Amino acid sequence: MGVVNVTPDSFSDGGRFLDADAAVAHGRRLVDEGADVLDVGGESTRPGAAPVPAEEELGRVVPVLERLGEEVPQAALSIDTSKVVVAEAAVAAGATWVNDVTAFRAEPQLAGLVADRGAHCCLMHMLGEPRTMQRDPRYDDVVSEVRAFLEERLAFAVAEGIPADRVLLDPGIGFGKTVEHNLELLRRLDEIVAIGRPVVVGTSRKSFLGKITGREVGERLPGTIATNVLAWERGASMFRVHDVAAVRDALEVAAATVSGRWTPMTPSPTSKG
Ligand code: HH2
16 A cells, blocks of 8 residues: 655655645556555644644545546555545545544544445554644553454444445554554554454554664665564555555565565566676
């Protein structure tokens, strides 16, 4: 899953793709690099982010989704929003996935829309809300609490008419979690996978990687790769990343190593290896 942030303030690429042309070109590049799904967002969820009015979010994402639908029809389009009105317009513009970081808590009616439109959804765990979530988050046992939350939200989605096989779950790395909480969730990800739905992970460039390595946001690709490969090994199915080519290569090599199966590719003409 490649990230297309049509925002001025996203934590790693805010302002780079606010212009629709730039966002569409970026989405095309991510699909060329191997993304199967593009997650288009018009509101940052970084710690401390200010909410964006619906009209503004709509103005950012709808033109981009419409054009991506025409230009990269091979990719599925996901809308990263918690608002019914934005999701409704996004689905009309071609999105077939709704990625809601509040797991239908901000606007519970969003579940009915997803059910009605036959969309897929990704339900994510977050402690609190983006403005305050990193203020001293606490759990007795982060993995069992996140697991219980995701089970409850899955049951809610199904009760609202969304078939279980259209629901993906996400432990919400960095959303109301300390470095230790993030690492424990990744280390024990198999317990989240055991719920029985495909698991999405989003570690890409996040601050816990910077805290461990001392690296700035643009220098966190090695940490992003390490965490995604380990999440894959523990059963994750989808990897929400900004750097699709590098993470895809890493996952392909990891999968080939574990399974012994691989498809020969031709190295580029400049390669000496
Ligand atoms: N992380 C971000 C946003 N949406 N959705 C899911 N399902 N999982 C995640 O981990 C996740 C997410 C934050 O990353 P980004 O979109 O790059 O930043 P921002 O929220 O500042 O736009």
